[in-house]
Amino acid sequence: IGTLYIVATPIGNLQDITQRALETFAQVDLIAAEDTRHSGLLLSHYGIKKPFFALHDHNEQQKAGLLVEKLRQGTNIALISDAGTPLISDPGFHLVRQCRQAGIKIVPLPGACAAITALCASGIASDRFCFEGFLPAKSKARRDKLENLAQEDRTLIFYESTHRILDCLADIEAVFSADRYVVLAREITKTWETIHGDLVGLLRQWVAEDPNRTKGEMVLIIEGLPQKQETEFSAQAVKALTLIAQELP
Ligand code: SAM
Numbered sequence: 001i002g003t004l005y006i007v008a009t010p011i012g013n014l015q016d017i018t019q020r021a022l023e024t025f026a027q028v029d030l031i032a033a034e035d036t037r038h039s040g041l042l043l044s045h046y047g048i049k050k051p052f053f054a055l056h057d058h059n060e061q062q063k064a065g066l067l068v069e070k071l072r073q074g075t076n077i078a079l080i081s082d083a084g085t086p087l088i089s090d091p092g093f094h095l096v097r098q099c100r101q102a103g104i105k106i107v108p109l110p111g112a113c114a115a116i117t118a119l120c121a122s123g124i125a126s127d128r129f130c131f132e133g134f135l136p137a138k139s140k141a142r143r144d145k146l147e148n149l150a151q152e153d154r155t156l157i158f159y160e161s162t163h164r165i166l167d168c169l170a171d172i173e174a175v176f177s178a179d180r181y182v183v184l185a186r187e188i189t190k191t192w193e194t195i196h197g198d199l200v201g202l203l204r205q206w207v208a209e210d211p212n213r214t215k216g217e218m219v220l221i222i223e224g225l226p227q228k229q230e231t232e233f234s235a236q237a238v239k240a241l242t243l244i245a246q247e248l249p
Helices: 019-027 036-045 060-072 093-101 114-122 139-149 165-176 200-209 235-247
Strands: 003-007 030-033 052-054 077-079 105-109 129-134 155-160 181-186 194-199 218-222
Touching: 003 019, 003 060, 003 093, 019 105, 030 036, 036 052, 052 060, 060 077, 060 093, 093 105, 114 155, 114 181, 114 194, 114 218, 129 139, 139 165, 155 165, 165 181, 165 200, 165 218, 181 200, 194 200
Parallel strands: 003 077, 003 105, 030 052, 030 077, 129 155
Antiparallel strands: 155 218, 181 194, 181 218
């Protein structure tokens, strides 16, 4: 019986590959990848040539069974995505689930992930956070989603695309208020890496000032809503305090 390796690849800088990832690519029989041409180029950079299997959002549910069968027959497979950690806003979930149900061994190899890398540099609380992936593309659905998250006190992390960033910041400003602190982490690990934080109203203006600031790949980190200070006493506390006050000289 084969093993499924879940292997993270770089999110820009090709040096961000691990020693173990390269050794695993050399060992496995097959590499399951989203875009086999893109991944072929990536792996040839590391001098690796292996058979590929295309597994993407549109065929994953249908093809996962085939990969499970290959694993059952003893094929060792590495799953990669175009960039970063597979399954994180990328295909792989159905395959991993089916493999676990079939009792196939899964070995995860950690590495780059844009959400975590951006969070680490944001200066926003990193002890509790929610990763929300991509917001809906349409403004109405996006605002509805943001409404649901407006009271969240944990840090929020989103992936966003270049042509929606300004509309998205405008919606955050409208739903969360202009003074919510947001960090935009763009082109992380690449030549034009920019990590800029400000109150969302000002951040939106800053991005709008220069078209280059809307370009490339980006992560948004939003500060959670600060928790309200408990100022009101419960009825029970008031009763207790009244009793104590009566006893005082
Ligand atoms: N699986 C990947 C990971 O582990 O980060 C994410 C895949 S998702 C399809 C692609 C999105 O991740 C991009 O649209 C962008 O929001 C974010 N992203 C990927 N690479 C990035 C980078 N170098 N800088 C900033 N954001 C990046």
